[in-house]
Amino acid sequence: MSTRPVLTDQQASEKAQKLFNDIRRTRETDYVNNFWRCLANDPAQASELWSRLQQVMQPGALDPLVKELVYIAVSTANGCNYCIHSHTAAARAKGMSSEQHSELLQVIAMASATNALANALQVPVDDCFDEADAG
């Protein structure tokens, strides 16, 4: 179930089909996942997002696998079922080992627990953490 149609290739507009083909070329697979088929109801936003996503997730000061781990962490905290699934699959495709997955889950669980404790205690932020002044 979705709030907008999951577009097949036939249903997609010309601009959306162009995006699907770009996704296929980049990922070297014929499969286009539902997120893009659903977002492509607004082909302009979908295309712009796809292009920014490529840029953000490319190798840089952080490597692509680390970026996927961060992506899973955010998606988990936000409770986004789709993104948890798709980015866990992406991390695995980029080489995430079972041990790395386990440690990732441990850090996410630990952070979630201490986030709740720091919130519940309303712990005042230590002055030494401040970076406001660049002077």
Added chain:
Amino acid sequence: MSTRPVLTDQQASEKAQKLFNDIRRTRETDYVNNFWRCLANDPAQASELWSRLQQVMQPGALDPLVKELVYIAVSTANGCNYCIHSHTAAARAKGMSSEQHSELLQVIAMASATNALANALQVPVDDCFDEADAG
């Protein structure tokens, strides 16, 4: 402001003081931050958490800096001001460069945006993402 006292060394119980000294030894600094001073109103929980935290954040299949980046990501999505501050400081202490910080923020922002889109569209999860069967 906090919902439990931020304990000074003088106010801390014997067990809490022991924890503070363990924190000092481990981190090689005299400074004990407010989270532990506040949590130490329940010295047993504080000590157990400290010990688990050391274990979870130690080098393993993921390196300690990557774990801090994941910690920041979770804390940001959960809106925990204290943990965002303390773990950004920790990541910096473990060598996070300004470029890495920038890329981390870019991934967090991108994940937050696509989480919202996937939720709003209620995109159905693709069958190919399923790992339920180990067979």
Added chain:
Amino acid sequence: MSTRPVLTDQQASEKAQKLFNDIRRTRETDYVNNFWRCLANDPAQASELWSRLQQVMQPGALDPLVKELVYIAVSTANGCNYCIHSHTAAARAKGMSSEQHSELLQVIAMASATNALANALQVPVDDCFDEADAG
């Protein structure tokens, strides 16, 4: 699956049936959706909520469609799958065009991204935003 029965008309208490009929009259349809059938296990709360909902969503300083868009936005950020579905359908019934839906999603995605950035950066609130003093 649900944590309380989804009551059929036959299973509903007299007070719950009265609510279902009120919903039918107001919406001019025979269909009563699962939210009310599930909430009606506590008929008093369900009836009170239904009555407040009518009041809150009626035309006023904001028109009903704008209120539905706000409802979708909150439900998306809270990750409430049911409410995203039901209020997207409601917005469409109140005239939300495909273009409006697209722009709504763009604003939600943008807000989610900048929320994450402002949180991660812990940006201090500018004094000029304060409205605390009515003087």
Added chain:
Amino acid sequence: MSTRPVLTDQQASEKAQKLFNDIRRTRETDYVNNFWRCLANDPAQASELWSRLQQVMQPGALDPLVKELVYIAVSTANGCNYCIHSHTAAARAKGMSSEQHSELLQVIAMASATNALANALQVPVDDCFDEADAG
């Protein structure tokens, strides 16, 4: 800092002053906290909310202290700093002991950790948990 004025008694409308006095009588204190002074910019909503709050938090199948503990739990997970503060104070006023506070925090931390794990693993809900059928 707030997004609407924190109304003093002098600044409050007649209806808002009436509410402030009702709060004072009910709580047997002259102090009216900022939440009500801020919400009272919409005196109708403030008065209606105050009346419902009294009803929801009164002794019933659950006792008032348990209700305050649940309130703290929700406010913590939602990251609402104000409500964490005000309802921790309220729970203390209703007799929450230091030991109860400690155990509450332990449950909140444990739930937050397992919520994250269940989300990250996307654990399928067991059929036996379903209550959908009342038959």
Added chain:
Amino acid sequence: MSTRPVLTDQQASEKAQKLFNDIRRTRETDYVNNFWRCLANDPAQASELWSRLQQVMQPGALDPLVKELVYIAVSTANGCNYCIHSHTAAARAKGMSSEQHSELLQVIAMASATNALANALQVPVDDCFDEADAG
């Protein structure tokens, strides 16, 4: 669908099988629910979590049913579908009546509404709520 296999007894490692048997003994049932079957892909974390969970949820200054109510509240605010289901079932098994369930939902709904209002209004925390000084 899940991001890691839901392990059958046959697929589980020796350590995981030992955990499953411990769960069976403690709960006096042959049924092991999916959360543990999924988490047991990391048998060390699963076993440690199971042991802490027993400790946190045992009778203490708060009784076990109250702890389950708090667990449901946190899971609801975090939008964790699995935990809402499993802990509602657990609360029912520990004696939660239909009236208690209704009142729990009323408090959760009320807290969610006022959390949003306090956040939207950015109400400044009253000085009298502060517990930072133990002096």
Added chain:
Amino acid sequence: MSTRPVLTDQQASEKAQKLFNDIRRTRETDYVNNFWRCLANDPAQASELWSRLQQVMQPGALDPLVKELVYIAVSTANGCNYCIHSHTAAARAKGMSSEQHSELLQVIAMASATNALANALQVPVDDCFDEADAG
């Protein structure tokens, strides 16, 4: 306090200064708020975000004030204090009346309450809400 410097004009890089001046021109005010001064530590991301923000928030199928109301709603649900402040100020600058603000808060509070109820009840989504098929 912030996790990156709040850059003054003097501290800003050339690219960041160019952005600040663009913000000044567009908004017809000399004031540049802290969000941009903080984000400008990564001038490329800041500039790209500023340009996309202008595009997303411009008049279209939804008018700019409606977009601000949606922005406030998302920011409130995400608990982003900075964005709640800045976008409430922006909405006011775009003509949000006190009555509109009150109604916005009422819808946000109502949505937050029913989101929690639908989550806690795990209400199954009605088939009639599905838009997956475009056929």
